[in-house]
Amino acid sequence: MKILILTSMIFLFSCQNMAVERNPNSFSFEFDPSRSCADIDIVLEDLNTHSDYKYDKNELSTWLESRGATKAIALVAHGLNLKPSKMNAxxxxxxxxxxxxxxxxxxxxRGSKKEGLFTTHQTWRNEFQAHYCLAKKRAQSLNVPLYFLGFSLGALAGVDFLNTQVSHLVEKMVLISPATDVHWYSKIPGNLGWIGGRISLPSKNIKAYRSQPSTSLASYRAMKESQESLDEISLSSLNIPTMIFVDPDDELVSLKKINKRINKQRLDNWKTKSINNSGxxxxxxxxxxxVDKASMGSHQWEIVKKNIIDHFNLKE
Structure with missing residues (x-):
């Protein structure tokens, strides 16, 4: 019954133009897990420019400078239909x-609703590898460690890419509400991809936080394929120091399934921490x-901040 209602909502409220359109790739870079970053010549502008789309400059990929001497480089990735700028805190x-x-x-x-209609799992893998190589080269040039912090989809996309590599590409990770392991009903939109990627579902997320008022089935399908890729291959190669923050009552992510994966795959360097945003x-x-003080509450935010700083060994 839930699936029937959800499908009806799609057609009543979210149908987009079903005409066949060409698929404008975000950029020419193609994901290849065997390629070394030394062989990849790409700059940030390549990721932030596309002739087919109009972008919001506040939501583009960007470097944020450290205060004081640089001790580390970190990749920070956002969630599904979350404004990238909401990761600023x-x-x-x-x-x-x-x-x-x-x-x-x-x-x-990045501000273009049309771009979301053409998003694929391959697109996100392409982009994550490109971002990773930019960060890796910067870390190597400064001889400092490279870390990863991802929220929801961002955590999933990062783990999905990093797990294709034979060696540790980052030294430590922080995953917040990672979409690696979700409740069964969270997978429903991704299973509706056969209807067409040009259809979108209304977003219930808070307006100030969401990237678009709706999320395309193409994006849900891409996320589903990313999740499936993790189920096909063990994450044992990613058994690096990893801190995972999850609210036990998370509407989308299953803490129980995360712990099951950790135990089954013997990820003894992965540790979960329960959080609560009642404040x-x-x-x-x-x-x-x-993702910030307002959404977590002041007390929980201070705890998470301290845990992140300690985990990445950033204390003076």
């Missing part, structure tokens, strides 16, 4: 403690939305 935790941040902006989140000052709250 978490990024500031790092930049205020000697870490340069490359804030990632994935296809469909959030937002009028409307979701347990899944935990």
């Amino acid at each position: 978490l990024a500031k935790v790092l930049t205020s403690n000697g870490t340069e941040v490359l804030r990632v902006s994935l296809a469909g989140h 959030s000052t937002l009028k409307k709250t979701y347990h899944h939305l935990v």
Whole structure:
């Protein structure tokens, strides 16, 4: 019955133009796990420019400078239909403690609704590898460690890419509400891809946080394929120091499934920490939305900040 209702909502409220359109790739770079970053010649502008789309300059991939001497480089990646700029608070935790941040902006989140209609799993893999190489080269040039912090889709996209590599590409990770392991009903939109990628579902996320008022089935399908790729291959090669923050009542992510994966795949360097955003000052709250002081609440935010700083060894 839930599936029937959801399908009806799609056609009643979210049908987009079903005419066949060419698929404008975000950029020419193609994901290849065997390629070394030394062989990849790309600049940030390549990721932030596209003739087919109009972007919001505030939501583009960007470097955020560290305060004081740079002790580390970090990739910071946003969630599905979350404005990349909403990761700035978490990024500031790092930049205020000697870490340069490359804030990632994935296809469909740069201000163009049309781009989201053509998003694929391959698109996100292409882009994440490109961002990774930019950050890796910067870390190598400064001889400092490279870290990764991802929220929801961003955590999933990062783990999906990093797990294709035979060696550790980052030294440590922080995953917040990672979409690697979700409740069964969270997979429904991704399973509706056969209807057509040009259809979108209305977003219930808070307006100030969401990238678009709706999320394309193409994006949901891309996320589903990313999740499936993790189920096909063990994450044992990513058994690096990893801190995972999840609210046990998260509407989308299953803490139980995350712990099951950790135990089954013997990821003994992965540690979960339960969080609670009951102190959030937002009028409307979701347990899944935990990216800043307003969405977490002051007390929980201070705890998360301290844990991140300690985990990445950023204390003076």
